[in-house]
Amino acid sequence: MKYTFDIVGVSPTWQFFHHQQQTINQPSGGAVEYLSTHKCTLDAVLESIEPLPVKWGWNTEQVRDTVVKFWLNNAESIRYWKVRLIDAGNENILVARLADMTSLQAEFESLFSK
Structure with a gap:
């Protein structure tokens, strides 16, 4: 299985928590x-990311490798998000997305069909 990882932004902690609570009650199309x-x-x-491979039945080593490769290949992007997180202050968090490719593709396709 192929996995994808990306940093998607910086968010106030309460807003991310609220979003996570809303998505718990929605039917999930897959492992995103x-x-x-x-x-x-x-x-x-x-x-x-530690609990995610167990939750979704993912290959732990492949998931870790995906994140490490992202980190090694995107130094400029990481520096950008590190500065944004510092500028945003202590009430904010870094938000990232980890998914298997098939589920992420299905999520994007469902967004386009709405």
């Missing part, structure tokens, strides 16, 4: 997870 951390570091992101 939005996760958060207060630090823009590889260690913090890896810690935030």
